[in-house]
Amino acid sequence: TPQEDKRSEFVDVGALLPNAMLDIRYFGHHNFVGKPIEGYNAPKCLLHTSAANALKKVQNAAQIEGLGLKIFDCYRPQRAVNHFVRWVNDLEDTRTKAEFYPNLGKDQLLGDYIAAKSGHSRGSTIDLTLVDSKGKELDMGSPFDMFDTLSNTDDSRISPSQKANRYKLKQLMTDAGFAPYSMEWWHFTYQPQAYPATYFDFVVE
Numbered sequence: 001t002p003q004e005d006k007r008s009e010f011v012d013v014g015a016l017l018p019n020a021m022l023d024i025r026y027f028g029h030h031n032f033v034g035k036p037i038e039g040y041n042a043p044k045c046l047l048h049t050s051a052a053n054a055l056k057k058v059q060n061a062a063q064i065e066g067l068g069l070k071i072f073d074c075y076r077p078q079r080a081v082n083h084f085v086r087w088v089n090d091l092e093d094t095r096t097k098a099e100f101y102p103n104l105g106k107d108q109l110l111g112d113y114i115a116a117k118s119g120h121s122r123g124s125t126i127d128l129t130l131v132d133s134k135g136k137e138l139d140m141g142s143p144f145d146m147f148d149t150l151s152n153t154d155d156s157r158i159s160p161s162q163k164a165n166r167y168k169l170k171q172l173m174t175d176a177g178f179a180p181y182s183m184e185w186w187h188f189t190y191q192p193q194a195y196p197a198t199y200f201d202f203v204v205e
């Protein structure tokens with residue numbers, strides 16, 4: 001199929017960037033669904049080659065400042081997104097509410113915080129944070145995938161150092177060609193996207 005032909009244009013970022021830390025949350029249980037997500041058969045970060053090469057530039061620039069990358073999610077198959085949407089629509093399952101969406105109802109998550117058609121499925125989008133030289137995450141004022149206005153990049157409740165950390169990540173990413181997302185400090189899309197209108201569904205393996 002046409003999608004399978006393009007699979008070869010995706011690269012394993014863990015192999016390309018051996019110094020990057022990977023914490024692929026949707027492979028395991030520590031995520032807002034509370035269980036492994038469909039389509040993640042390995043804890044890998046796959047990205048289109050163009051985005052992966054740009055990420056290498058980000059890592060080099062971060063390294064000069066004594067910082068490293070910690071990656072939470074990359075290419076996301078459409079079947080995984082469909083799993084998210086099924087979870088959103090199961091209003092009775094609120095097991096992860098305290099950690100991941102303490103101040104919003106599940107009915108408020110779709111769109112701004114969880115997309116039914118996600119840039120991640122197009123292969124040029126990544127969720128990540130910065131770590132110090134010891135591998136400790138910088139304090140961004142809210143954890144990855146906390147669906148709350150507190151995670152909006154410019155939320156005014158965060159401290160000056162938390163804001164500086166968010167802006168450090170944003171600057172490193174935009175310098176390499178990634179566009180930020182104002183609702184989630186961790187989410188960036190490389191521009192131009194190789195496939196701006198294709199929602200891939202091959203599994204992560």
Ligand SMILES: C[C@@H](N)C(=O)N[C@H](C)C(=O)O
Nearest residue numbers: 112113114115118119120
């Ligand atoms: C679910 C979260 N990590 C995320 O990536 N949100 C955006 C809006 C998306 O689903 O594309």
Ligand SMILES: [Zn+2]
Nearest residue numbers: 126127187188
């Ligand atoms: Zn994202």
